[in-house]
Amino acid sequence: MPEHASAHAGPTSDALVRRDDQGSKIGMWLFLFTEILLFGGLFLLYASYRHRFPAAFHSGGKTLDVFIGGLNTVVLISSSLTVALSITALRRGAKRLCLGLLGFTIACAATFMVNKFIEWSAKFHHGLIPGSEHMAQLPHGEAVFYGLYFAMTGLHGVHVVIGASLITWVMLLIRRGKTTGENYVVLENVGLYWHIVDLVWIYLFPLFYLIS
Amino acid sequence: MDHATAGESRGFYEPRGKGGVASWIFSTDHKRIGLLYLSLITAMFGVALILGLIIRLKLMTPGNTLLSPQQYNALFTLHGVIMIFMVVIPSIPASFGNIFLPLHIGANDVSFPRLNNFSWWLYVIGSALAVASIFTGNGAPDTGWTFYVPFSERTSTNVSVAVIAVFILGFSSILTGLNFITTVHRLRTPGMTWRKLPLFVWSLYATGWIQVLATPILGITVLLIFAERVLHLGLFDASLGGDPLLYQHLFWIYSHPAVYIMILPAMGVISEIIPVFSRKPIFGYNMIAFSSLAIAFAGSLVWAHHMFTSGMSDAAVLVFSFLTFVVAIPSAIKVFNWLSTMYKGSISLDPPLLFALGFILMFSIGGLTGLVLGSAGTDIHVHDTYFVVAHFHYVIFGGTGLGMFAAAHYWLPKVFGRMYDHGKAAWSFWLILIGMNVLYFPMFVMGVQGMPRRYYDYLPQYAPLQMVSTWGSWILAAGLVLMFVNLWRGCRSGPPAGRNPWGGATLEWTLPAPLPAEAFHEDPPAPEPYDYKGVHPDA
Numbered sequence: 001m002p003e004h005a006s007a008h009a010g011p012t013s014d015a016l017v018r019r020d021d022q023g024s025k026i027g028m029w030l031f032l033f034t035e036i037l038l039f040g041g042l043f044l045l046y047a048s049y050r051h052r053f054p055a056a057f058h059s060g061g062k063t064l065d066v067f068i069g070g071l072n073t074v075v076l077i078s079s080s081l082t083v084a085l086s087i088t089a090l091r092r093g094a095k096r097l098c099l100g101l102l103g104f105t106i107a108c109a110a111t112f113m114v115n116k117f118i119e120w121s122a123k124f125h126h127g128l129i130p131g132s133e134h135m136a137q138l139p140h141g142e143a144v145f146y147g148l149y150f151a152m153t154g155l156h157g158v159h160v161v162i163g164a165s166l167i168t169w170v171m172l173l174i175r176r177g178k179t180t181g182e183n184y185v186v187l188e189n190v191g192l193y194w195h196i197v198d199l200v201w202i203y204l205f206p207l208f209y210l211i212s
Numbered sequence: 213m214d215h216a217t218a219g220e221s222r223g224f225y226e227p228r229g230k231g232g233v234a235s236w237i238f239s240t241d242h243k244r245i246g247l248l249y250l251s252l253i254t255a256m257f258g259v260a261l262i263l264g265l266i267i268r269l270k271l272m273t274p275g276n277t278l279l280s281p282q283q284y285n286a287l288f289t290l291h292g293v294i295m296i297f298m299v300v301i302p303s304i305p306a307s308f309g310n311i312f313l314p315l316h317i318g319a320n321d322v323s324f325p326r327l328n329n330f331s332w333w334l335y336v337i338g339s340a341l342a343v344a345s346i347f348t349g350n351g352a353p354d355t356g357w358t359f360y361v362p363f364s365e366r367t368s369t370n371v372s373v374a375v376i377a378v379f380i381l382g383f384s385s386i387l388t389g390l391n392f393i394t395t396v397h398r399l400r401t402p403g404m405t406w407r408k409l410p411l412f413v414w415s416l417y418a419t420g421w422i423q424v425l426a427t428p429i430l431g432i433t434v435l436l437i438f439a440e441r442v443l444h445l446g447l448f449d450a451s452l453g454g455d456p457l458l459y460q461h462l463f464w465i466y467s468h469p470a471v472y473i474m475i476l477p478a479m480g481v482i483s484e485i486i487p488v489f490s491r492k493p494i495f496g497y498n499m500i501a502f503s504s505l506a507i508a509f510a511g512s513l514v515w516a517h518h519m520f521t522s523g524m525s526d527a528a529v530l531v532f533s534f535l536t537f538v539v540a541i542p543s544a545i546k547v548f549n550w551l552s553t554m555y556k557g558s559i560s561l562d563p564p565l566l567f568a569l570g571f572i573l574m575f576s577i578g579g580l581t582g583l584v585l586g587s588a589g590t591d592i593h594v595h596d597t598y599f600v601v602a603h604f605h606y607v608i609f610g611g612t613g614l615g616m617f618a619a620a621h622y623w624l625p626k627v628f629g630r631m632y633d634h635g636k637a638a639w640s641f642w643l644i645l646i647g648m649n650v651l652y653f654p655m656f657v658m659g660v661q662g663m664p665r666r667y668y669d670y671l672p673q674y675a676p677l678q679m680v681s682t683w684g685s686w687i688l689a690a691g692l693v694l695m696f697v698n699l700w701r702g703c704r705s706g707p708p709a710g711r712n713p714w715g716g717a718t719l720e721w722t723l724p725a726p727l728p729a730e731a732f733h734e735d736p737p738a739p740e741p742y743d744y745k746g747v748h749p750d751a
Contacts, residue, residue, distance in 0.1 A: 027327075030424050034424055036428075038428040049455075
């Protein structure tokens with residue numbers, strides 16, 4: 001029997017609105033499961049196609065820039081660290097430090113997206129555009145490799161943008177004093193979301209860039 | 213235990229705040245949201261029902277009648293898409309679940325009331341898009357509700373809008389499930405242990421997990437259809453090296469568990485109704501609760517039985533066939549427990565019980581014929597025939613549909629505080645039950661004889677049974693109209709139903725009828741949900 005939620009009634013809550021941080025976090029974790037399964041469908045396709053076209057996935061992986069991919073990995077892992085630090089900072093009352101750390105996280109997200117832009121532009125430059133004549137003429141496995149590459153890194157990129165927007169929003173909440181050292185579950189949940197974005201990339205990076 | 217605000221209270225639907233439409237469509241009150249869902253689901257049911265009747269009318273006689281082949285394809289697609297994603301998936305959880313899950317556990321609302329309202333809005337937007345896909349673009353989608361590639365990638369009809377609608381509806385379903393799981397974990401009244409949870413709550417809890425864990429797969433699958441159509445990624449396109457069969461795998465990884473999203477809540481309703489009208493504690497509480505979880509788990513591992521004829525290794529066929537038989541066990545556990553509950557009970561055949569018994573009959577027929585489809589040898593013969601259509605409609609319409617109607621007859625008097633006419637309810641039940649069987653049983657026969665599903669025309673040998681089936685659709689429609697009119701008039705102007713018309717022992721029956729805006733001013737004590745000693749019907 002979990003502790004009943006009414007025990008959490010916060011100072012700002014009225015009779016009907018009860019604050020339940022534990023409940024909020026359960027909700028967020030459930031949502032993270034859905035994110036993992038959303039990507040899970042694509043990972044399933046990856047596994048199946050990799051099994052079918054090992055040579056094409058090998059040569060496809062070689063065309064990706066390990067340096068930019070590695071850099072992006074470092075950037076994202078650092079940003080996860082700063083999000084985690086920002087929560088501790090807020091709990092200790094260091095509001096400015098917390099905002100600074102979150103600002104750094106957003107800068108990391110922007111760096112990541114710029115690198116992605118450079119990578120995708122290079123691919124487009126080589127005629128690797130979904131739906132193009134060039135893609136249609138590639139050996140079958142390679143077309144599928146690049147299709148998966150665009151689908152998975154693209155969906156991940158969308159999540160990076162959503163995560164950065166959420167962090168911007170929580171920064172506004174902190175600045176307005178709605179999210180504080182006593183009431184920081186929103187920041188924690190946004191942080192969890194950012195970690196899942198990070199985690200997905202940690203799987204994408206080796207699968208596309210390194211296994212070849 | 214007296215939570216009544218006496219007098220002529222109109223309960224939770226009494227105007228409050230500024231009143232008007234905004235106080236409903238932006239409400240975070242789980243009861244209002246439940247009613248919002250119920251009304252929209254009913255409306256969509258009406259639309260898809262009419263589509264179904266038109267399909268049946270077209271099939272009454274062979275030949276090129278009433279509809280063009282293209283119109284026919286669009287009609288069965290829309291009938292399926294609307295019925296599945298807009299009616300049956302949200303049906304019981306989003307309407308009666310929203311209203312009664314919090315009350316069953318002694319809570320005043322779900323864990324995330326604003327998210328609840330948001331999920332309703334997603335439902336509205338998704339439904340609006342789905343309806344828009346009929347009238348915009350190059351004509352209504354004609355792929356069947358399964359959106360199978362490669363056709364769904366190539367057809368010029370408005371599939372793109374339809375799959376985005378399905379994505380949004382899936383999101384709505386996820387949020388409802390997420391909300392329910394959290395609510396059950398966090399908001400149970402003190403003393404309400406897991407073994408005191410009403411079985412309806414158990415079934416919604418199991419359903420919530422399927423919604424959360426399976427629906428994202430549908431999300432990515434329909435997004436990929438969209439991407440294939442717009443960006444031509446080639447992931448399912450054989451001309452680019454993709455594999456259309458993988459689409460079918462992804463689709464059924466969601467869509468088979470989805471049938472348990474549809475049926476589990478109905479089983480929960482039946483588990484509530486049977487003991488109340490038998491005046492006996494539910495038989496095998498633990499096993500019924502456990503079987504809900506077992507169905508949710510095992511049901512997630514059987515998807516490929518939809519693909520026995522699509523091309524799979526014999527080993528895979530064997531495994532999926534075996535697992536399909538395994539799922540039948542927890543379903544059968546429930547049926548046996550319901551029957552054991554009734555054994556030597558003091559049974560009153562009130563309308564909710566009639567519908568519940570109809571559920572057991574229809575679900576048993578549908579479930580047993582499901583085993584014919586689940587065993588690979590017989591499936592080869594009846595795959596993609598009317599046999600599948602009949603099986604599915606027995607389980608989903610005869611099961612979930614009758615479960616929903618049972619819930620309506622059981623709980624609407626509580627929601628509105630007014631009682632419908634019992635005689636008319638019984639009449640409507642018999643019309644619906646007879647109509648369903650006349651409509652769908654001939655399809656079993658035609659299926660065994662080889663009549664393929666989704667065909668525009670048929671050989672003369674099927675003409676007599678097709679005719680009978682269409683007659684059945686009219687009987688069914690008459691019963692449904694009678695039922696809805698009776699419920700509508702009962703809810704608006706029936707005699708007062710009283711606080712506890714059936715003598716239920718779960719917490720919602722301790723509340724006044726109509727339900728008050730705030731149910732519990734303090735945490736209520738947790739009752740024994742199926743102990744009827746000292747609980748009497750008060751009407």
